Amino acid sequence: MALPSSTVENYLKAIYQAEMAQEDGTRLVPMGRLASALHVVPGTATTMVKTLAESGLVRYEPYAGVRLTAAGQKLAALVLRRHRLMELFLVEVVGMSWADVHDEAERLEHAASDRLIDRIDEMLGRPAVDPHGDPIPDQDGAMATPRYQTLLTCPIDTALVLARVTDQDTDFLRFLEQSHLTPGEVIRVESRDAAADHVLLRGAGDRSIVIGMRAAAKLLVAPPPPPG
């Protein structure tokens, strides 16, 4: 099989990420989800998934969904590696805003050679996470998958480290940056009000920030850093 096209890479990556996002154990991704993630109509996704299945990259169960094979998983993880290393490179070396790098990396991930990516990896000191806190797969496609809590489920009035942001929307990221809600910052939840649909945060420098529960669910936190 020749090099995978950008289209194939995008399908594999979308399936990979949809599998991860699946709350239930079954990693079967329904065609509707896949189609909307890729901005194609469902029929297109069905057709494409069938050809991916013939290439041995996915297993396809009609009317049920699709999941990656080991081969598909590895390819998808390497695309994700290129994407995330490229994002971090654009922020750290080129000086772009973390709010903008996703769209740029969305195209560069298909054009950058393995040599370039490895060089970038080296320059950055083999980083573990990208600017949004997303883990970066290694050269073999292996990726750490820490289980973080969200600002909806974490304990109240406890110091926590903001570890990851699971939304790449430019405006949302810009807002977070202005609010100093970026990975690494120490924050605590002061209160939650489901009825009012809000979460009250206390950030670095005693900043007080109110966000909706939809937004709070996209902010993942880890236990505070070990003392000393």
Add this chain to the structure above:
Amino acid sequence: MALPSSTVENYLKAIYQAEMAQEDGTRLVPMGRLASALHVVPGTATTMVKTLAESGLVRYEPYAGVRLTAAGQKLAALVLRRHRLMELFLVEVVGMSWADVHDEAERLEHAASDRLIDRIDEMLGRPAVDPHGDPIPDQDGAMATPRYQTLLTCPIDTALVLARVTDQDTDFLRFLEQSHLTPGEVIRVESRDAAADHVLLRGAGDRSIVIGMRAAAKLLVAPPPPPG
């Protein structure tokens, strides 16, 4: 008209460069040249050129050839700008070899946004030439076109500056690098022998180098730098 596809960008760039390389005044590029530059069969080039003509990017004269319109020229120059800035960036910032960056830039030139390219341009200090001495068009597509002599036509026993290398072949560039025949180096031609098909050079550090006339024609030189 939507964004030009990579294919369209590649056609325009190839026509642009073929026009420049044309020794005769007529900037008409024959279909055969274009086809082989793009590694497609002639029929493919004909078909594509007709659709480019319909988009107003080229003027096409059947059985004679093709040339860029003003619109086509600008688009082509901007692709070349992206290519050459990317090459220089890969050498200067990423630390890749000048022998390797052409192939990498060949793909990245279609994926990099104008924002990224302008940021790179700024980082590099608005450079005038790429690692091979090729001039870099500005944001408007304007490009300096100095008329250099080659090592085949330049005066003998005169100090000259190697200004530009008009071949992107990896092995050739590697050889030049090892021989210290890179842009900026001061060299002089000691002798030429058409029968023997060779040119004898004296490079920096009194290096003595013999190259064939085919290779010599690819090395462009300028008058030596002003004293002081």
Add this chain to the structure above:
DNA sequence: AATCGATTTTTGACTCATCAAACTTCCAAT
């Protein structure tokens, strides 16, 4: 002027990726 060969164009076919719209399957609620 006639012709031969190189170059170019045309034709017909093919792959990849996509959509619209008709059709099928499945399941949750009656």
Add this chain to the structure above:
DNA sequence: ATTGGAAGTTTGATGAGTCAAAAATCGATT
């Protein structure tokens, strides 16, 4: 058990880009 609607699949068509091979054109040489 039926059935209505949501989700998924199939079918037929389209556009971009390509090739192989047949046909047409052009110009250089006789």
